[in-house]
Amino acid sequence: xxxxxxxxxxxxxxxxxxxxxxxxxxxxxxxxxxxxxxxxxxxxxxxxxxxxxxxxxxxxxxxxxxxxxxxxxxxxxxxxxxxxxxxxxxxxxxxxxxxxxxxxxxxxxxxxxxxxxxxxxxxxxxxxxxxxxxxxxxxxxxxxxxxxxxxxxxxxxxxxxxxxxxxxxxxxxxxxxxxxxxxxxxxxxxxxxxxxxxxxxxxxxxxxxxxxxxxxxxxxxxxxxxxxxxxxxxxxxxxxxxxxxxxxxxxxxxxxxxxxxxxxxxxxxxxxxxxxxxxxxxxxxxxxxxxxxxxxxxxxxxxxxxxxxxxxxxxxxxxxxxxxxxxxxxxx
Amino acid sequence: xxxxxxxxxxxxxxxxxxxxxxxxxxxxxxxxxxxxxxxxxxxxxxxxxxxxxxxxxxxxxxxxxxxxxxxxxxxxxxxxxxxxxxxxxxxxxxxxxxxxxxxxxxxxxxxxxxxxxxxxxxxxxxxxxxxxxxxxxxxxxxxxxxxxxxxxxxxxxxxxxxxxxxxxxxxxxxxxxxxxxxxxxxxxxxxxxxxxxxxxxxxxxxxxxxxxxxxxxxxxxxxxxxxxxxxxxxxxxxxxxxxxxxxxxxxxxxxxxxxxxxxxxxxxxxxxxxxxxxxxxxxxxxxxxxxxxxxxxxxxxxxxxxxxxxxxxxxxxxxxxxxxxxxx
Numbered sequence: 001x002x003x004x005x006x007x008x009x010x011x012x013x014x015x016x017x018x019x020x021x022x023x024x025x026x027x028x029x030x031x032x033x034x035x036x037x038x039x040x041x042x043x044x045x046x047x048x049x050x051x052x053x054x055x056x057x058x059x060x061x062x063x064x065x066x067x068x069x070x071x072x073x074x075x076x077x078x079x080x081x082x083x084x085x086x087x088x089x090x091x092x093x094x095x096x097x098x099x100x101x102x103x104x105x106x107x108x109x110x111x112x113x114x115x116x117x118x119x120x121x122x123x124x125x126x127x128x129x130x131x132x133x134x135x136x137x138x139x140x141x142x143x144x145x146x147x148x149x150x151x152x153x154x155x156x157x158x159x160x161x162x163x164x165x166x167x168x169x170x171x172x173x174x175x176x177x178x179x180x181x182x183x184x185x186x187x188x189x190x191x192x193x194x195x196x197x198x199x200x201x202x203x204x205x206x207x208x209x210x211x212x213x214x215x216x217x218x219x220x221x222x223x224x225x226x227x228x229x230x231x232x233x234x235x236x237x238x239x240x241x242x243x244x245x246x247x248x249x250x251x252x253x254x255x256x257x258x259x260x261x262x263x264x265x266x267x268x269x270x271x272x273x274x275x276x277x278x279x280x281x282x283x284x285x286x287x288x289x290x291x292x293x294x295x296x297x298x299x300x301x302x303x304x305x306x307x308x309x310x311x312x313x314x315x316x317x318x319x320x321x322x323x324x325x326x327x328x329x330x331x332x
Numbered sequence: 333x334x335x336x337x338x339x340x341x342x343x344x345x346x347x348x349x350x351x352x353x354x355x356x357x358x359x360x361x362x363x364x365x366x367x368x369x370x371x372x373x374x375x376x377x378x379x380x381x382x383x384x385x386x387x388x389x390x391x392x393x394x395x396x397x398x399x400x401x402x403x404x405x406x407x408x409x410x411x412x413x414x415x416x417x418x419x420x421x422x423x424x425x426x427x428x429x430x431x432x433x434x435x436x437x438x439x440x441x442x443x444x445x446x447x448x449x450x451x452x453x454x455x456x457x458x459x460x461x462x463x464x465x466x467x468x469x470x471x472x473x474x475x476x477x478x479x480x481x482x483x484x485x486x487x488x489x490x491x492x493x494x495x496x497x498x499x500x501x502x503x504x505x506x507x508x509x510x511x512x513x514x515x516x517x518x519x520x521x522x523x524x525x526x527x528x529x530x531x532x533x534x535x536x537x538x539x540x541x542x543x544x545x546x547x548x549x550x551x552x553x554x555x556x557x558x559x560x561x562x563x564x565x566x567x568x569x570x571x572x573x574x575x576x577x578x579x580x581x582x583x584x585x586x587x588x589x590x591x592x593x594x595x596x597x598x599x600x601x602x603x604x605x606x607x608x609x610x611x612x613x614x615x616x617x618x619x620x621x622x623x624x625x626x627x628x629x630x631x632x633x634x635x636x637x638x639x640x641x642x643x644x645x646x647x648x649x650x651x652x653x654x655x656x657x658x659x660x
Contacts, residue, residue, distance in 0.1 A: 063405070097438035108440045113404065115436070118428045124394050125429055128401020135357075135383065136406055155425075158394025165389075319439030320473045321498045 001221065003214055008281045012290070014056060014213050015276065018048040018269050020294045021072040024081055027298050028071070028088065028102075032248055036305075037088045039101045040117075044072040046243030049268035050175055051076040053216025054143060054238075057224055061111070063129045063142040068103035068117040073145055079107045081297050082304035093308030099319065111140075119180075120146060120153030123172075127159050130168035130233075141169040141227045143220075149180025151194050160233070164201040169227035171220065172198065172235040175210065177242045182254040198235035210238035211268040214275075241266075333516060339509040341483035342372050342448075345490035346410060348518065350380055353408060356494055357384040359395055360412030360449075369414045370450060370509055396422035396447065400429045400499075403445040408494060413449035416465045416503060423468075430499040431474030442497040448490070450506035451479065452545055452596050453633055456640055462633035464544070466595070467602030469501040470573045476526055477574040477603075479503040481547035483513035485571055488524030495523065505544045527575035531584065535564030538590040538654050541581055541607055543569055546594045546626070546645045553650035561660055573603045581607065582614045589620040590657040594645050599627040624653040 003011060025045050031037045044051065051072035055064065066073040074084050079095050087094030088102050096106045096115075104115040113129065116122035126144035133140045150156055151174065163170045174194055178185050185192045198205040204226075208219045216238060223234035241263035245252050252260075276282035336344070350356045357380075362369045364377040364387040377385040388395040392413065399409040413419045419426065426447060433443035453462040470477045478493060478500060480486040486504065493500040505511075516522045532547070533554055542550040547569055554565040566584050570576055585591045591611050595604040608623045629643045654660075 095438075096436060099435055099438060104436050106436050106438070106441075108437050113401075113441075116429075118424055121397070121424050121428050124397020124425060125401035125404070127394070128398035128403070129405050130401075131398055132402040132405040132407045135402075155393045155397065158389075158391040159397075161389065162391065162394050162398060317473075319435050319437075322434045322439055322442040323497055 001214070001218055003275065003279070006214065011276055011281060014052055014217070015269070015272055015282075016290050016294060017052045017076055018213065018272065019290060020081070020297060021048045021051065021075050022269060023294050023298050024075060024301070025071055027302065029248070031302070037102065039103070040068065041102050041248050042069040042246065043244040044069050046263065046267070047175060047177060047210065047240045048072055049213035049272070050173070050210045050216055050238045050240055053213040054173055054220040057217050057221040058141070058143055061138070061140045062224070063111045063113060063126070063140060065113045065122045065126045065129070065142070066115060066145040067119075067122070067147060068115070069147070070105055070115050070145070071102070074105040074107075074112060074115070077110050077112045079105060079110055079112060081301035085301040085305040086308045089305040089308065090310075091305055091308035092311045093304060097319070098311045120150035120155050122146070123150065123155050123159035126170055127163045127168055130163065130170045131166065134168055139228055141171055141224050143171040143173055145173045145175060147180065148174060148176040148178065148185055148194060149188065151197065152180065152188055160198055160201045160203060163233040164203050167230065167232040169230070170233040171223050171227055172203070172233060173220070174235070174237045175240055176237050177240050179242065179246070179254070181246050182250065184254065195235065195237035203233050203235050205235035205237065207237045207239060210240035211266045211271060213268060213272050333514045335512050336483055336515050337509065338483045338486050338505070338511045338513070339370065339372055341487035341515055342490060342504060343374065343376070344518070345487045345494070346373070347376060347379065348521070349491055349494040350376070350384060355406065356408045356410065357386065358410045358412060359386040359388055359399060361388055361390055361414050363387060363412050368412070372509070373412065392418050392421040393425055397425035397429060399445050400425055400433070400443060403443045404433055404441050408444045410446045410448060410494065413447065415461060415506065416449050416451040417461050417463050419447065419449070419465065426469070426475070426499070427472055431472050434498065435474060443499050444497045446490070446493045446500045446502050448502035448504060450509070451503035452506050453640070453644060454506045456635055456637055458635040459632035464595070464597035464628065466503060466573055466597045470603045470606070475499050475501050475574065476572065477501045477503065478526065478572045479505075479543045480571060481505065481508070481543055481569050483511060484515045485524060485530070487515055488522045489526070489571060491523040492526060496526070503544070507545050524571070526572045527577050529568050529570045529577040529580035531566060531580065532569050533565065533567040535566040536588055537563035538565045538592060538658050539568060539581065539584040539588045540565050540592045540594060540650070540654065541568050541570065542594040543571070543573070544596055546596050549645055549647055550594050550650055553647045553654070556647065557651060557654055561655070563654070563658060563660065565654060576603070576606070578607070578610045578614065582611060585611055585615045586618045589618055591619070592624040592626065592650070592653045592657050594626040594650055596628050596645060599625065599630055621657045621659060624657045626650050626653050
């Protein structure tokens with residue numbers, strides 16, 4: 001959709017969602033230093049336009065898979081700031097009952113299949129979800145987010161080949177933030193234009209400005225329509241940049257402050273805000289209302305996480321298997 | 333009852349379950365047009381068509397993971413590895429995805445998938461094609477690990493595996509495909525539950541635990557021990573290594589007071605060591621001798637016939653171990 005098609009309310013919804021991710025993650029970083037959140041924490045700050053643009057173009061019946069940098073996708077998919085924050089606390093109110101943490105947000109009821117923390121490991125899963133949809137006659141598409149680093153993995157090529165060979169409705173959404181952890185794309189890819197690779201499998205692919213939420217929404221909407229109509233997989237290379245460190249333990253020795261600063265001038269939230277102000281769709285009052293609204297939601301999420309109980313110790317083994325053997329005859 | 337081969341038993345289980353439930357499908361290398369590298373899937377393509385008998389490229393990580401994804405959203409895939417040696421390429425998909433689906437979803441997403449194929453040494457196929465993978469997969473909570481020794485167990489346990497809602501590692505004996513044995517008629521629809529060991533031979537002289545190809549080595553050894561030493565051994569086949577029916581093994585040891593565990597995997601760790609550990613704690617006061625183990629020797633499998641024979645458990649090594657345990 002164009003900005004005109006989105007309209008003022010549609011545009012405000014996108015702005016609010018991007019700002020929610022930004023403020024939520026800023027709070028996460030703060031809570032990490034307070035040791036409320038532990039383990040690995042990978043922030044999405046700078047890349048919000050992709051999750052928000054892409055997920056606003058999908059339906060509730062579509063499947064979504066993401067990486068360990070998935071807070072933005074989970075929020076935009078509607079898992080709820082409260083259950084997500086509680087998951088990071090490791091509490092019973094978490095979307096994965098405290099068993100996942102930051103890297104493994106999961107909510108099958110929203111068809112959100114992780115939060116997958118092995119680079120590239122979830123690409124075959126996405127192809128499998130799409131295979132099941134095709135075999136069962138469901139008209140869903142499967143959106144699979146991954147980074148430029150994943151394109152070096154063997155399963156990347158296996159997954160693209162099989163999705164194309166079997167004409168499966170998969171959207172491969174590559175968030176190219178120019179670094180595989182701390183290794184620049186020039187150092188990990190023989191051809192840095194990733195969108196050329198899927199074409200070798202006959203998969204239509206294009207590069208999109210991942211800092212432009214409207215451009216992302218439009219590209220994903222077109223791609224999803226094609227995949228939904230049985231035209232096979234689509235691939236988008238979404239150009240973006242991670243403003244913060246890879247994780248909380250990263251001194252960022254591999255890139256210059258000047259480079260980071262240059263990209264911050266293309267902050268997706270500021271770009272979109274500017275576009276809305278130029279339209280006369282946003283003024284200081286409206287902006288302040290969105291800000292307060294989002295901060296209120298983040299505060300409520302923290303409260304929810306704080307008040308949520310811990311999982312009962314006796315439930316440790318409860319979900320290792322979906323049902324214990326012996327509860328039935330012959331496993332039927 | 334009729335007599336069929338182990339290979340046919342595996343095929344019958346797949347065929348019957350595919351007829352019973354249209355969500356079940358078979359996917360792997362050479363399962364369709366080639367009719368299976370070991371002819372286990374012979375005829376299934378003609379019977380069920382390309383939609384349910386799917387030939388894949390040589391891409392184990394890809395098709396294993398695709399199976400996991402399909403299982404998480406409503407299908408019941410059977411993934412055939414041409415041999416379990418090739419599953420190492422797909423290890424991440426099995427360990428990080430299949431075995432974690434339930435835990436990561438808080439018990440809300442079942443992953444009803446069977447990974448199956450031949451396991452263990454064949455004949456002179458050397459170091460990269462002779463693995464017994466039992467120790468790798470039994471270590472993983474979230475997986476069930478099954479290794480049937482007889483045609484009847486192969487069929488009955490595979491039917492259970494296909495109906496199970498958790499991922500199952502189904503290890504077939506590469507050298508057992510031609511073994512013949514009695515299997516109930518199709519109408520019996522026998523599904524053998526997991527976690528139930530089978531006492532294959534009764535005796536009070538020494539308990540021998542064995543599964544897979546060594547199971548037959550042990551039966552031969554037990555017969556010779558009876559003839560040559562008058563010792564009646566009790567042979568217990570666990571059938572499923574996870575869950576493990578330790579109760580049946582311990583009950584037997586309480587009767588015989590001696591225990592030998594025979595397996596084809598390497599001696600360091602694995603289900604062999606796990607059984608020894610559990611028996612010594614559960615039956616400590618009943619044991620009259622240290623528990624013995626007979627395993628593959630601790631080397632990558634050599635190609636040369638004489639060396640390979642030396643590495644694998646054989647009747648003489650089993651007899652020596654039983655004699656040590658029985659102070660004969």
